Amino acid sequence: MTRISRSLAAALACAALPALAFAAEKAAPKAAKAAKAAYPTGPGSLAGMWQSPYPPDQLRQPGDKPPPVEVGPPPLKEPWKGELAAQRKAAADALAAGKPQVNNGVRCIPGGFPGMMGPVFPLEVLETPQQINITNEAYNQTRRIYMNEKQVAIDDAEPVFFGHSVGHWQNGVLLVNTIGMKEQVRMSGAPHSPNMRVDERMRRTGPDTMEDQITITDPEYLTGPWTFTYHYQKMTGYKLGEFICENNRDYDPKTDSQKLDLSH
């Protein structure tokens, strides 16, 4: 089978999923059918465009409630907890002084996984039975989840920005396991060991909503599992934009600082 025909087969299989789900529903009792008809779950149900229920790119109006905080503080052990607190204080002091510190974002380096699941910018989910791709518009960050595959051993997981993800469906929920994030990929600034693992439960929660419950497990660095949930709202009629960092006028590599280039 050629690559193109494999892709076609995958696309066709994906297109056939709603029909299969419909057939299964027909056989179900009426009450269950009514409950299920409200919104799709399981394979195919996550595909589409998603954004935060509180899109931070829109100008907020006076009186708008601030969005809820979705990610709590990392349950770091010492000495990392103290080190992160000191780093944050230094960053806040620098910010208050108008001399903000340089971070990966300023250098046009993407945040990586799991931070990229935060819908600060829109997310695009593409599903086939074999693979699910999720792209965050910010920095064109794409992660790939390989379905029904065995996770590689930590020793074989080359450290990368988005890790190595394997997933499967269970009772309408997409369960994903991810390992192998680079040392510099830091969720909320928290450092991690090479043995960190991230487990996700992604599911539809309504006709226009989805959530991703994320649990980070890293006994060497964390006092216990660190769980938080991102919420998403379906976008209709939007196509993901591209994001190539071609004109970074805010970063001065000579001084490794934020400085607006006024030479244009």
Next chain:
Amino acid sequence: MSTRIPGVGHVVLLSAALMGLAGPALAHHSFSMFDNEHQTKIEGTVTKFEWTNPHVYIQLAVAEQGGAVRNYTVECANPGILNRVGWKFNVVKPGDKVKLVVAPLRDNPAGGGLLHEMVLPDGRVLNNGGFAGAATIHY
């Protein structure tokens, strides 16, 4: 981060949270190099419109007293955000006369600033998205 602008203070806080604390920085950078407490009006003629990531820029020729012309750099959000708040890649072109509300650079207020609001030649008013925050003064 500490600025409380009536009605939009939480926007400034949100930006700071997103960039520094809430996760790996998806927003490109902090806007604290701009003086949001002293927003100002500036008018000029567009010389360049850079529709690029990670930010969009407007280069403006600003006429000074005595006939001199000053080159002024205006930082805007990025194409994705601006498309979602009603801009378009060709909404501005060289030669257009525009009126802007900006937060000037702290270390070079005459050289550039962060856009908050733009009045186009046809009178339409565009904002710069939620990360930059609202204008506190208007034309």
